[in-house]
Amino acid sequence: MPVRVYERVLHLFEAEGIDTIFGIPDPNFVHLFHLAEERGWNVVAPHHEASAGFMAEAVSRMTGKAAVCVGTLGPGLANLAPAMMCAKVENSPVVFLGGQRARITEQRVRRGRIQFVQQSGLLEPSVKYAASIEYADQTDEIIRQGLRKALTGTPGPVYIEYPAHVIQEELDVPPAAPPGTYRLVGQTAGPDAVARAADAVRAAERPILLVGHGVHTARAAAQVRALAELMACPVVQTSGGTSYIEGLEDRTFPYGFSPSAVEAVVGSDLCLAIGTELGEPVHYGRGRHWAENEANRTWILVEQDPEAIGVNRPVHIPLVGDLRAVVPQLTEALRGTPREPSPELAGWIERDAARLAELAASAPSGLSPVHPARLIVEATRAFPADGIMVRDGGATTIFGWTYSQARPHDVLWNQNFGHLGTGLPYAVGASVAQGRTRPVMLITGDSSFQFHIAELETAARLGLPLVCVVAVDYAWGLEVGVYKRTFGQGSRETGVHWSRETRLDRVAEGFGCHGEYVERDEDIAPAIKRAYASGRPGVVHVAVDPKANSEEMPSYAEFRTWYAEGMQ
Structure with a gap:
């Protein structure tokens, strides 16, 4: 049966497992909000569009999926700008939907138009992809391209705009297809690279796991825990990856703030980095605490974006793919050959617990x-x-x-x-x-x-x-x-x-x-x-x-x- 454009938008998002939307509905989106609630979505209208964007980003972080936020045309989109910038820098895949006047408004040679600005050009620098659905039958391709861009490579936000004359048009389309039909899902690393990484881990005497923000936003804690248990090594948190993986709490140390983390880093002969850009808070993986033993350390980086490899430091064994797929590959390659615990691990655990107790006592x-x-x-x-x-x-x-x-x-x-x-x-x-x-x-x-x-x-x-x-x-x-x-x-x-x-x-x-x-x-x-x-x-x-x-x-x-x- 024919469906309206706003209904098709919901179907496409539902195919990605999305069921939550944030925003203050303007006239362009009242039908979408009404139908979303009827279909059992979480529909949340906060008091400011920037808050809506931050709420959507939090949903993305807690689900490992894209999230959706709506802004009313003009001032609503202006209010969304800070949330877009944050999502870009925080690598959060948020789809921002914007209302807009009918496109003929842009071509009028007139002054004094109400609640109107050409939004897309203002917002493009803050997103990975910006597009406008000019015709109803573009809905599938543009929504899917937005999701493809948001979730491929380094995740990030996208902006899609609906002129008012489009959103209620009818479409005669088949049911929404699953994600694997139009974008890469569960990308694995090459078997040769996985085998090299497994050999390097087996040969290492003092390996460490460097765990970043991406492990938690991908909801991959269980997969990383299985790998950590086979490696029997300390887990070093980046400042963005401060969630603790269940079962690894006692041997997880914050980089730079725990002497145990510093000792583990300085003495390491292999670093397996997962879900991190190796940015300034970890001194690019080559300065400060890393410098002393740099010549003797092998680097393995699990990274979804191939263009990120080698940017901040050389990487000996890149594992390019979705960490949710790559980490199980490496775990399987190491299964049957678990390592003995790193010799200093028990001491690091004891000293870190004593550090926390001393801080509590001395505050x-x-x-x-x-x-x-x-x-x-x-x-x-x-x-x-x-x-x-x-x-x-x-x-x-x-x-x-x-x-x-x-x-x-x-x-x-x-x-x-x-x-x-x-x-x-x-x-x-x-x-x-x-x-x-x-x-x-x-x-x-x-x-x-x-x-x-x-x-x-x-x-x-x-x-x-x-x-x-x-x-x-x-x-x-x-x-x-x-x-x-x-x-x-x-x-x-x-x-x-x-x-x-x-x-x-x-x-x-x-x-x-x-x-x-x-x-x-x-x-x-x-x-x-x-x-x-x-x-x-x-x-x-x-x-x-x-x-x-x-x-x-x-x-x-x-x-x-x-x-x-x-x-x-």
């Missing part, structure tokens, strides 16, 4: 306002075992790298782009992606939290099991620290402070959420537990020491090596 306590290190310790100790962790903020995230006592299996944060304000939308999107059942904890600073604070209403409307722990110093804490380091103590700090009358717990209550106000560290965990028990999204406003937040950021010197000191 200043008994202070009011709370020291930000103690906030992280107490909040992460109260983190639910099956929870999703979301991070946001500058100083707050830096304290979190060092002092976190939790080893969550799902962590979301905007690591590559560093865009503040993504935390609350990420938390909403992650919860929607997981069926609104798993507890979510957002740990954020007050500056970041206020970017999209209106999405507390969205969380309340959806009944999400979300607790936001907010470190409140009434300032841009990281920037205050920059002022102090640049101009000295006591200098004027312009544009980085605001009213101490703002009570975020009361703001939360106004949105229908549970609110808690905390000034002492011993009250943090009980407040978090009460928030979860309330049955509503919760906000725990924790007053933190502004001086400590701006001057005592831990591991800051390590953080600066990512982009300073000759690394450019």
